Every structure is written in C-alpha cells, then in structure tokens.
Amino acid sequence: xxxxxSDNQGRSSGLVKSAAASSDFKKLGQVTLxxxxxxxxxxxxxxxxxxxxxxxxxxxxxxxxxxYRFRVRASDADLTGSSYSNANARIYHDVNxxxxxQARASGGSEDLNSGTTFWEAQGVxxxxxxxxxxxxxxxxxxxLQTTRHVAEFESISEDTxxxxxxxxxxxxxxxxxLSGMTIYNSxxxxxxxxxxxxxxx
Numbered sequence: 064x065x066x067x068x069s070d071n072q073g074r075s076s077g078l079v080k081s082a083a084a085s086s087d088f089k090k091l092g093q094v095t096l097x098x099x100x101x102x103x104x105x106x107x108x109x110x111x112x113x114x115x116x117x118x119x120x121x122x123x124x125x126x127x128x129x130x131y132r133f134r135v136r137a138s139d140a141d142l143t144g145s146s147y148s149n150a151n152a153r154i155y156h157d158v159n160x161x162x163x164x165q166a167r168a169s170g171g172s173e174d175l176n177s178g179t180t181f182w183e184a185q186g187v188x189x190x191x192x193x194x195x196x197x198x199x200x201x202x203x204x205x206x207l208q209t210t211r212h213v214a215e216f217e218s219i220s221e222d223t224x225x226x227x228x229x230x231x232x233x234x235x236x237x238x239x240x241l242s243g244m245t246i247y248n249s250x251x252x253x254x255x256x257x258x259x260x261x262x263x264x
Contacts, residue, residue, distance in 0.1 A: 086263070087262060087263040088260055088261075088262055088263075089112075089260060089261050089263065090258060090259070090260055091104070091107045091115075091259045091260060091261050092104050092107055092258070092259045093256065093257065093258045093259070094256070094257045094258075095255075095256045095257075096252075096253055096254055096255055096256075096257070097254050098125055098252045098253075098254055099252055099253070099254075100247055100248075100251070100252055100253075101141075101245050101246065101247040102117075102119070102245065102246050102247075102255075102257040103136065103141070103243060103244070103245040103246075104117065104243050104244055104245075104259045105136050105139045105242050105243030106139065106242060106243065107243070107259060107261070108206050108207060108241065108242055108243065109207075110207065110264075111261070111263060111264065112261035112262055112263055112264065113204070113205050113262060113264045114202065114203070114204050114205070114261070114262040115202070115203045115206065115244065115259060115260065115261050115262070116200060116201070116202045116203075116259070116260045116261075116262070117200070117201040117202075117203075117244055117246065117257055117258070117259050117260075118198075118199070118200050118257070118258050118260070119131075119198060119199040119200075119246060119255050119256070119257045119258075120198050120255065120256055120258075121196045121198070121255050121256065122189070122196060122197045122198065122199065122248075122253055122254070122255035123191070123192075123193060123196055123253060123254045123255060124189045124190070124191050124197075124248050124250060124251070124252070124253045125191060125248075125250075125251045125252040125253060125254075126191055126248075126250040126251045126252075127188060127189070127190055127191045127222075127250065128188035128189070128250050129188060129189050129248040129249040129250025129251065130170060130183050130184060130185045130186070130188065130189065130218075130229075130248075130249045130250075131183070131184050131189075131197075131199050131216075131218050131246055131247075131248060131249075132171075132181040132182065132183045132246070132247050132248070132249055133181060133182040133183070133184075133201050133214070133216055133233070133244065133245065133246055134147070134180075134181055134182070134244070134245045134247075135203065135206070135212065135214075135235055135239075135241045135243070135244055135245075136241065136242050136243035136244060136245060137239050137240065137241055137242050137243075138242060139242065139243070141245050142235075142237070142239065142241075143180050144178075144180065144237065145172075145177075145178045145179055145180055146178045146235055146236040146237045147171060147172060147178050147179055147180060147181055147182050147233060147234075147235055147236075148171065148172040148173070148174060148175050148176075148177070148178045148179070148233065148234050148236070149170070149171040149172065149173070149182045149183065149231045149232060149233035149234070150166075150173065150231060150232050150233075151166070151170045151171065151173070151183070151184070151185050151229065151230070151231045152164065152165060152166045152229070152230050152231075153165055153185065153186045153187075153227045153228065153229045153230065154227055154228045154230075155186075155187070155225065155226075155227045156225070156226050156227065157224055157225040157226070158224045158225075170183040170184070170185030170229075170231070171183040171185075171231070171233070175234065178236055182214065182216060182231060182233040183231065183249070184199065184216045184217055184218040184229040184230070184231045185229055185231075186218055186219070186220050186226075186227035186228060186229030187220055187221065187222055187225045187226060187227045188220070188222065188250075189220045189222075189248065189250070190220070190221065190222040190223070195220075195221050195222055195223075196255075197218060197219060197220040197221070198218065198219045199216070199217070199218040199219075199246065200216065200217050200218075201214065201215075201216045201244060201246060202214060202215045202216065203241070203244055206240070206241035206242075206244075207240055207241070208240075209238050209240060210238055211234055211235060211236055211237070211238060212234070212235040212241060213232070213233065213234055213235075214232070214233045214235070215230075215231065215232045215233070216230075216231045216232075216233070217229060217230050217231065244259075
C-alpha cells in the first residue's frame, strides 16, 4: 500500500486516488515584495467570483514589532477614510508553557459605530529575522455589491519567546463598489510573496 489519501474514492487496488484540483478556486495574480511597503491587487474583481482570498507566505518585515493591516480599494487607490471597524482575537503560546485564547482590546477599531482607516490582525509583533517568518490570509466577500462590505483576516507570527495566530473580522461601512485589496505592515516595509485567489460563484 502506497499511503495515497484524498477524496475517499475507493479503488480495487486498495489505494485512494487523489482528486483533481477544483476549478472553482483560481489563482488571479501574484505580487512579490523586496523591502517594500504594500502589496496591492486591483482590477481583478469580476462577476465570476463572490469571494477573494489573498495569501502571504514567508513574510519578513524590515522592522520588529509590527502587525499586518488591510485596506480595500476603488478606482486603483486605497480607501483611507475612517470606514473600517473590526473584532480581534488571538491564540497565544510561549516558552513558559502558557497557552490561551484572548479577545484583543486593540488593533484597528473595535467600535462598530466609530471606524478607523484600516483593519488589523494583531497577534504578537512580527520579527525582523529570517528565522521567524510570518504568514497571513485576507478574505473579502462580494466586493462588487453596493452595501457595506465584510472581510476576515488572520496571521501567524512569532518572535524569540512567543507565537500566536491572530483572527479578525471586519466591516467596511461605506457602500462603495470595490476594485481591489491591500496589505501593509504597521512597522514599515516587508519582503514576501502575496497571491490572490478567486472563488467561482
């Protein structure tokens, strides 16, 4: 037996054969940063998709202590008005065997009636070291609708003594039709690769 495992489709040989990749999940674009401030995607939203996911892997910040922030875009520009609010939480783990789940009282705007200029996933501060690379995911739903917009985001980061996974859910209060999305590091530049995927309706 070869140990092949996947879609539960039994074979007379006793193997379980891998299913083909779904055509409903499509790569739409990719940006690679080298000590740069932001990764943005614009002009890729169409009526073919109802959910978009930006994934960042192997991210190295230029400075310690930052968190990843997210904005939406319209007409090839970030929307920087105070229309963003979000809830935040994190799973925490450290060298003293402390493990807990914590709702965050900071990071973006936690007041649904009073927004700020970004959404933020706040775990532990990102480390400027190739030994402690971080990863991030930003999901935006139905950006072409003309109502308030919702998103979710998460990041995994660590430093020399702690690590965490941060979770967030956000509302963009304006009813603008959106054309794109941006990620940046609150502490400055970063290096890494960011890929945008679309989910077919």
